[in-house]
Amino acid sequence: MIKGIKKFNVKKNIEKHFSLRKNEPLINLNRIGLIVDANFNEQRLIKVLSTTFSLNSNQLSTIVFKENKGKEIEGAFFTEKDIDWRGVFKKESEVKSFLAQDFDLLINYFSRDNLALLLVAASAEAKLKAGFSHQEKRLNDMEILVQEEEPGLFVKELKKYTDIIIK
Numbered sequence: 001m002i003k004g005i006k007k008f009n010v011k012k013n014i015e016k017h018f019s020l021r022k023n024e025p026l027i028n029l030n031r032i033g034l035i036v037d038a039n040f041n042e043q044r045l046i047k048v049l050s051t052t053f054s055l056n057s058n059q060l061s062t063i064v065f066k067e068n069k070g071k072e073i074e075g076a077f078f079t080e081k082d083i084d085w086r087g088v089f090k091k092e093s094e095v096k097s098f099l100a101q102d103f104d105l106l107i108n109y110f111s112r113d114n115l116a117l118l119l120v121a122a123s124a125e126a127k128l129k130a131g132f133s134h135q136e137k138r139l140n141d142m143e144i145l146v147q148e149e150e151p152g153l154f155v156k157e158l159k160k161y162t163d164i165i166i167k
Contacts, residue, residue: 009087010115017122018138024127026104026165031059033103035120037110038066038073045109045151052155063098065110065117080116087119099123105130105162108140111148128165130158 032055036042042064050060064077082093089095099120108121108131121129121139133143142161146153 006085010119013087014118014122026127029104031103033106034062035108036064038064048151048155052159061101063095095120
């Protein structure tokens with residue numbers, strides 16, 4: 001029963017974040033946030049992003065979603081257990097510090113419609129949100145039509161379109 005209530009509340013919070021979203025102009029890219037599923041090689045993606053966008057380590061914040069606590073992840077991560085029954089993140093979770101930041105660009109690098117991933121992506125404050133075209137349609141401002149297994153192509157397309165937007 002608690003799982004059903006939790007799922008209902010998470011969905012309700014996602015909808016609330018969609019309705020409260022503000023549109024702000026993108027002027028430059030000083031802070032980039034990255035939400036990535038542990039099924040992908042996040043280190044490879046981070047390397048390509050840092051090189052392509054000429055980022056230093058304090059300009060890129062990453063959080064990784066993993067299914068269970070068993071798999072080792074470098075850096076900040078979260079699981080579904082970090083969400084309480086009210087559908088909000090627990091105070092001591094690493095995702096709270098990620099969500100406290102304002103991003104110029106948020107990259108949603110995941111392909112499945114997992115409620116925990118959707119909640120983080122919907123809750124994060126960003127001037128521009130980008131992700132894959134097969135995600136929840138209200139989640140991203142920019143959708144990149146490439147395979148998840150091609151991070152280099154994804155970042156190349158993202159760079160091309162963000163350069164156009166900023167000019």
